[in-house]
Amino acid sequence: MAWNLSADKPIYSQLVEIIQIQIISGRYKAGDRLPSVRELAAEASVNPNTMQKALAELERNALIITQRTSGRIVTEDTELIQKTQSDLANEYIRNFFHTMKELGYSAEEIVSLVKEMAEKE
Amino acid sequence: MEALAEIRGLTKVYGNTLAVNNLNLVIPRGRIIGLLGPNGSGKTTLIKMINGLLTPTAGQILINGFAPGPETKARIAYLPERTYLQSGMKVSDLVDFFRDFYADFNRDKAFTMLSALNIPFTAQLKTLSKGTKEKVQLILVMSRDADLFILDEPIAGVDPAARDYILKTIITNYNENASILLSTHLISDIENILDEVIFIREGQVLTHMPVDQIREQYGQSVDAYFRGVFAC
Numbered sequence: 001m002a003w004n005l006s007a008d009k010p011i012y013s014q015l016v017e018i019i020q021i022q023i024i025s026g027r028y029k030a031g032d033r034l035p036s037v038r039e040l041a042a043e044a045s046v047n048p049n050t051m052q053k054a055l056a057e058l059e060r061n062a063l064i065i066t067q068r069t070s071g072r073i074v075t076e077d078t079e080l081i082q083k084t085q086s087d088l089a090n091e092y093i094r095n096f097f098h099t100m101k102e103l104g105y106s107a108e109e110i111v112s113l114v115k116e117m118a119e120k121e
Numbered sequence: 122m123e124a125l126a127e128i129r130g131l132t133k134v135y136g137n138t139l140a141v142n143n144l145n146l147v148i149p150r151g152r153i154i155g156l157l158g159p160n161g162s163g164k165t166t167l168i169k170m171i172n173g174l175l176t177p178t179a180g181q182i183l184i185n186g187f188a189p190g191p192e193t194k195a196r197i198a199y200l201p202e203r204t205y206l207q208s209g210m211k212v213s214d215l216v217d218f219f220r221d222f223y224a225d226f227n228r229d230k231a232f233t234m235l236s237a238l239n240i241p242f243t244a245q246l247k248t249l250s251k252g253t254k255e256k257v258q259l260i261l262v263m264s265r266d267a268d269l270f271i272l273d274e275p276i277a278g279v280d281p282a283a284r285d286y287i288l289k290t291i292i293t294n295y296n297e298n299a300s301i302l303l304s305t306h307l308i309s310d311i312e313n314i315l316d317e318v319i320f321i322r323e324g325q326v327l328t329h330m331p332v333d334q335i336r337e338q339y340g341q342s343v344d345a346y347f348r349g350v351f352a353c
Contacts, residue, residue: 002285002313007342010333011313042292045285046313047153050333 002045011046015054017088018044023063023074024085034064034072123186125150125269125300126171131180133166133324140166142324143180148269151297153314155332155343156304158321159351164304165202167321168273172199185268195224198267200259202274208247212240212257219261231264234290238283252279256287263290270301276310288314309344318343320350 005014019040022028034040037055041048055072058064063084066072075081100110126148133141141163148154158164169175171182173189184193206215212235220226235242238256246254255278262270276284291301292314305311312318312332320328327350328335335346 005313007309007345008336008340010336012333038293038295042289044313045288045292047316047332048292048295049152049316050313053333 003043005044005046012050012053012057015044015046015051016057019054019058020063020084020088023081024088028074030074030078030081031076032074033070034074036071124148126182126184128171128183129181131167131170131182132178133163133170133175134178140324141170141177144321144325146319146326146329148300148302150268150300151295152316153291153295153301154303155308155311155315155318156302156321157306157308157318157343157347158327162321163324164321165273166324168199168271168302168304171269171271172197196268198223198262198265198270200262200270200272200275204254204258206246206258209245211243211245212249213242215246215257215261216242216264219264223265225266227264227266231260234260234264238286252283255279256283259287263287263294268299270299272301272303274305275303276305276307284310308347309342312343315343320347322351 003015003018005011019028028034034055035043037048037052040055041051044051055064059066059072061084062077062080063075064072065075097107097110100113101107105113124147126146128144128146128148131141131144131146132139144163144167156164156168166175170177171184171189173194182189185196187193210218216228216231216235219231220228232242235257238260240249240253240257240260246257249257255275259272259275259279262272276287279287288311295301303311303315308318315332317329317331318335319326332343335341335343339346341349
């Protein structure tokens with residue numbers, strides 16, 4: 001099953017985010033070896049060069065480490081993984097607030113709506 | 122590394138019609154490139170000249186440093202718009218036919234792909250459906266170990282599941298010295314597997330850009346961008 005990519009954003013930045021989520025959610029755990037570029041590209045149904053670019057970006061952020069002998073592994077720095085998680089969460093919340101404000105809600109109203117929803121869940 | 126193909130000042134005139142107009146293009150290695158343009162923009166004429174099937178009115182084409190001829194035909198795997206295979210031949214005979222024709226043909230690869238798509242080896246081509254015929258031709262072309270794959274409308278007639286398989290085949294067969302030039306109207310289906318796109322209009326290159334650059338710069342998919350640029 002190809003990865004779910006949206007049409008209006010660069011493909012490589014979406015791949016970066018999906019792999020970050022796969023690491024945060026534990027599909028690939030700290031210290032795990034990642035599949036090859038080609039395997040990941042085939043799984044996602046994207047161009048191998050684009051996948052390569054996404055992995056290079058994750059390496060720059062140190063979430064992924066390239067080892068000479070065993071390919072790419074997920075960092076063993078669990079603090080970094082937690083930080084990635086909270087960075088992503090903050091970004092989603094910022095986007096959510098932005099959308100809700102466009103709908104005409106104030107910050108307080110948004111918070112109380114979220115609370116209501118959380119109680120129903 | 123040198124470019125795979127270099128095209129300079131390429132022009133083709135049919136009678137009073139200017140099909141390709143002083144076109145310049147460099148095709149790098151290791152890329153999957155979409156060749157996009159409205160009907161009659163000169164895509165197929167360009168492709169036929171690269172394949173040595175049409176003679177340019179003016180200009181130059183170099184592939185691996187050679188002008189179109191036996192040296193380049195040995196290194197280009199070409200899927201034309203229309204079939205040229207004998208419809209009375211069996212699938213397995215076609216595989217052997219290709220093996221005899223092309224030194225870089227990989228017979229095992231062809232049979233692996235035919236099996237994966239459940240295509241009967243012993244069936245005559247004419248007994249197969251339109252979509253299955255297209256799959257057979259594409260498999261034959263993709264089973265070569267060529268430098269340049271030129272696919273003219275390769276996925277138009279096949280079902281979505283086979284399309285996915287074909288795209289996966291293109292991704293996994295990808296090698297860093299070879300490039301794939303893919304002409305199609307079905308952009309949204311394939312844009313995730315493209316490195317870059319070439320837009321052609323009135324026989325000239327309008328845009329030649331990486332897919333992600335179009336998405337970054339214009340905030341829309343290549344498909345949406347294409348519809349905007351070529352809006353009627």
